Every structure is written in structure tokens, then in C-alpha cells.
Amino acid sequence: MPQDDYFTPEAIATFLSADWSVSTRNDRMGFFLVGPAVRHAAGHDIVSDDIVMGAIQVPGDGRPIVLMADRQPTGGYPKIATVIGPDLGRLTQARPRSLFRFVQVGLEQAVSARAAEAAGLRTQPRFEPLVRTRFTSEFLLGLNLIDGVYCS
Helix, strand or coil, X not given: CCCHXXXXXXXXXXXXXXXXXEEEEECCCEEEEECCCCCEXXXXXXXXXXXXXXEEECCCXXXXXXXXXXXXXXXXXXXXXXXXXXXXXXXXXXXXXXXXXXXXXXXXXHHHHHHHHHHHHHCCXXXXXXXXXXXXXXXXXXXXXXXXXXXX
């Protein structure tokens, strides 16, 4: 974990075992997490250092914040973890009050997840044309028809 020495072993265990959800107070700067407070070992102020996308800062109130695309370049709160790239998209689509948990992964697992994501993106989606054989009155009345010709 990035700065796990700022947290007690119990706080790290709580972070990894708790059910979390995103609050309704989210934007492109950060996603505020709802769950148990994560306590610091000895204070929450650190010398400002760089922040990567997905870093999870824990301010003084113990409520973690996942920093997103428009995050500040530096921050002065300890970071308990970083969300790996392939999981950031899932997190950004999480609805408020939907529950999830964090899992600690190593470098090999993170690289493997990134490779799997890249392989999935290389796969072309299969498209099937929509062929209508029955045109109801409701369907036809909903179209923009000019002299019986369909204009899209």
C-alpha cells in the first residue's frame, strides 16, 4: 500500500474487509466513499506529494476519497491504497449505495488485469443488423415520413 505506515494494522484490515459504496457527492475530482472510518496511526497531515489517478486518500475524518481524472496534482493526506487502472472504469460506473470491497493485489495481478483489459478492448464487437418485417401503425406514425419516404 502506498503509505500504509500511516495506518494501524486494524485500520488496513477494516479497509480491506468493509463493504463500501460511493456517496452521491462525487465528481471528476474524487469519489467519496461511504463505510467505516479508517483511523490513522498518528495524525493525518503529511508533506504534500504527487497524486495518481485512483489513489485513495484518507483525510482527518477517516472517510476515504478515490481521486479521479480532475484530481489535484499533489495532496497532503496519507494514501491507503490505489485502485488499479482496469477497475477505475467499474468504480466510475458504480451507483450510490451499491456495495463493493477492496482486494489487495500485487504487481503481477495488476499487470495481468491490465493485459486482460487490453485483450478485451482488441476484440471487435459483433453487430447484427435490425431487420423489420412488420410495420405497425404506431411505428410508422412515429417516423418522419415525407410522401411515404422514410427520412432519418
